[in-house]
Amino acid sequence: MNRVEPADVPVxxxxxxxxxxxxxxLDGVSFQMSPGEFFGLLGPxxxxxxxxxxxxSTLLTPAAGQASVFGHDVATHPDAVRSRxxxxxxxxxxxxxxxxxxxxxxHARLQGVPRRQRSQRVTELLASLGLSDRRRQRVGQLSGGxxxxxxxxxxILHRPGLLxxxxxxxxxxxxxxxxxxxxLDKLRGETGLSVLVTTxxxxxxxxxxxxxxxxxxxxxxxxxxxxLRAAMDGTIVTIRADKPGDLAxxxxxxxxxxxxxxxxxxxxxxxxxxxxxxxxxxxFASQIAAITVQAPTLEDVFxxxxxxxxxxxxxxxxx
Amino acid sequence: MNATLAAxxxxxxxxxxxxxREILRxxxxxxxxxxxxxxPLLFWILLGTGFRASFQVPGTSAGSDYLTWSFPGIxxxxxxxxxxxxxxxxxxxxxxxxxxxxxxxxxxxxAIVLGKVLGATILAVGEAGLVLLAAPLAGLPLSVSSIxxxxxxxxxxxxxxxxxxxxxxxxxxxxxxxxxxxxxxxLPMWLLSGAFxxxxxxxxxxxxxxxxxxxxxxxxxxxLALGAPAAPGPSLAMSLGITALxxxxxxxxxxxxxxxxxxxxxx
Numbered sequence: 282m283n284r285v286e287p288a289d290v291p292v293x294x295x296x297x298x299x300x301x302x303x304x305x306x307l308d309g310v311s312f313q314m315s316p317g318e319f320f321g322l323l324g325p326x327x328x329x330x331x332x333x334x335x336x337x338s339t340l341l342t343p344a345a346g347q348a349s350v351f352g353h354d355v356a357t358h359p360d361a362v363r364s365r366x367x368x369x370x371x372x373x374x375x376x377x378x379x380x381x382x383x384x385x386x387x388h389a390r391l392q393g394v395p396r397r398q399r400s401q402r403v404t405e406l407l408a409s410l411g412l413s414d415r416r417r418q419r420v421g422q423l424s425g426g427x428x429x430x431x432x433x434x435x436x437i438l439h440r441p442g443l444l445x446x447x448x449x450x451x452x453x454x455x456x457x458x459x460x461x462x463x464x465l466d467k468l469r470g471e472t473g474l475s476v477l478v479t480t481x482x483x484x485x486x487x488x489x490x491x492x493x494x495x496x497x498x499x500x501x502x503x504x505x506x507x508x509l510r511a512a513m514d515g516t517i518v519t520i521r522a523d524k525p526g527d528l529a530x531x532x533x534x535x536x537x538x539x540x541x542x543x544x545x546x547x548x549x550x551x552x553x554x555x556x557x558x559x560x561x562x563x564x565f566a567s568q569i570a571a572i573t574v575q576a577p578t579l580e581d582v583f584x585x586x587x588x589x590x591x592x593x594x595x596x597x598x599x600x
Numbered sequence: 601m602n603a604t605l606a607a608x609x610x611x612x613x614x615x616x617x618x619x620x621r622e623i624l625r626x627x628x629x630x631x632x633x634x635x636x637x638x639x640p641l642l643f644w645i646l647l648g649t650g651f652r653a654s655f656q657v658p659g660t661s662a663g664s665d666y667l668t669w670s671f672p673g674i675x676x677x678x679x680x681x682x683x684x685x686x687x688x689x690x691x692x693x694x695x696x697x698x699x700x701x702x703x704x705x706x707x708x709x710x711a712i713v714l715g716k717v718l719g720a721t722i723l724a725v726g727e728a729g730l731v732l733l734a735a736p737l738a739g740l741p742l743s744v745s746s747i748x749x750x751x752x753x754x755x756x757x758x759x760x761x762x763x764x765x766x767x768x769x770x771x772x773x774x775x776x777x778x779x780x781x782x783x784x785x786x787l788p789m790w791l792l793s794g795a796f797x798x799x800x801x802x803x804x805x806x807x808x809x810x811x812x813x814x815x816x817x818x819x820x821x822x823x824l825a826l827g828a829p830a831a832p833g834p835s836l837a838m839s840l841g842i843t844a845l846x847x848x849x850x851x852x853x854x855x856x857x858x859x860x861x862x863x864x865x866x867x
Binding site: 340341342359363364366368370371372373374375377386387388390435 | 608609610614620628629705706861
């Protein structure tokens with residue numbers, strides 16, 4: 282295998298620790314991204330993914346450990362990092378009172394895009410994002426979706442090697458989400474762009490090459506979405522019941538099968554759920570209201586690795 | 601790979617860009633333009649007319665009018681209002697997320713401070729300059745040199761006050777907090793600068809506060825530049841010098857603040 286030069290490694294994180302008072306938001310996280318990789322940080326609120334994002338954005342200095350972007354340490358060489366990253370925050374970083382074009386030109390200057398290239402880049406980007414006809418419109422008058430697209434243009438205007446995306450799917454419908462990833466994939470083909478994305482939406486993890494699952498400041502899993510699912514034991518059987526606690530205990534005792542109660546339902550991870558269903562149905566017919574068999578999802582992976590459910594509640598996400 | 605050929609912006613380009621944004625925003629919010637100039641003018645006319653009968657500057661001959669005497673202080677009030685409104689937008693920018701992108705860009709931190717402060721100063725001095733045209737109405741004839749010197753003093757005052765506003769707004773997450781500091785800090789600073797009533801004839805402790813208050817020398821510089829009635833005290837050059845030091849100190853503090861990266865939670 283070829284050794285990758287440090288200057289080509291989009292993100293390297295070693296034993297990263299960050300504390301807020303006594304609370305350890307990051308508790309020794311290490312990983313390394315590959316060039317051109319789409320890398321997902323998956324975790325619920327409070328998992329530490331936002332803290333990690335802010336450290337990589339150079340907005341926060343880590344308490345201990347090291348983080349570098351293309352070989353430049355975020356703590357000691359923030360400007361070298363800043364000129365190589367593009368960031369799209371949860372809230373669009375655009376001035377509502379300025380037009381789309383004025384906003385983009387402003388950021389082109391902040392990023393040091395040479396004067397001769399500014400107009401051309403703005404024109405090209407607006408065209409490729411389908412915003413050409415919004416060019417002279419004030420950002421405050423754009424719909425939420427268009428505003429986010431204009432903000433993406435701001436994030437990639439200076440052709441960063443690494444794009445940091447914080448919860449890009451919040452407020453996007455599934456189709457817009459697919460379009461976003463298709464566009465990023467096209468950019469990757471053209472410029473070798475690498476992407477690090479934080480998300481609490483499980484489906485978004487499927488767009489990533491690899492996923493890091495964070496829980497309470499620790500990395501609990503790191504692999505491709507397919508491998509993470511494959512590491513699960515076949516299928517997930519979910520049983521709705523009036524007394525899920527009693528039922529789970531009975532299944533454990535009488536069938537020697539590990540059954541858990543999660544969100545008021547009995548949950549069984551089993552190599553062959555389809556064969557299990559008739560046995561369960563005949564043994565506990567009176568106690569079962571409904572029974573389903575599913576292939577494991579990333580959410581199931583999360584539950585297995587952390588022992589608790591993923592809070593997938595966008596309303597509780599701080600904006 | 602083009603990732604390693606990343607460009608670095610200089611100081612001037614980003615600074616001018618931030619400054620232009622400041623001015624564009626101001627022009628697009630006409631209510632700000634009107635309120636920050638008209639409010640002080642209204643104060644001036646109401647207070648001036650009210651105090652006219654009972655007011656006499658200590659140490660000057662009788663008959664000097666409060667409208668004339670208070671005019672330089674009103675110019676400084678225009679600066680205060682405009683400057684403060686401009687720096688309040690730092691808090692709004694932080695809440696809206698705009699500021700994060702600026703901070704995470706390779707822009708020199710000095711450019712972030714100067715873009716804001718110079719933008720606000722151009723606006724503030726521009727507004728005060730318009731109000732200055734009313735000086736003959738206040739019985740203060742204008743000349744090229746008096747306009748130049750008055751604008752010079754007002755520029756120094758504006759740099760200092762925007763610098764203070766910048767430092768206050770930087771660590772604040774609500775505009776309410778800023779209004780409180782404005783009312784309990786900056787307005788009293790203006791009241792005790794010899795803009796509203798003269799030093800002479802006040803209680804000794806008040807006179808001490810007014811002597812320490814750096815804004816006193818800014819107001820005095822404007823007063824002397826316009827040939828408005830003034831009690832004996834520091835010369836115009838001395839007052840301008842103190843104002844310049846005041847501005848330099850607040851701007852240096854602002855740059856230091858911006859250079860410090862957050863290490864806590866929050867914004």
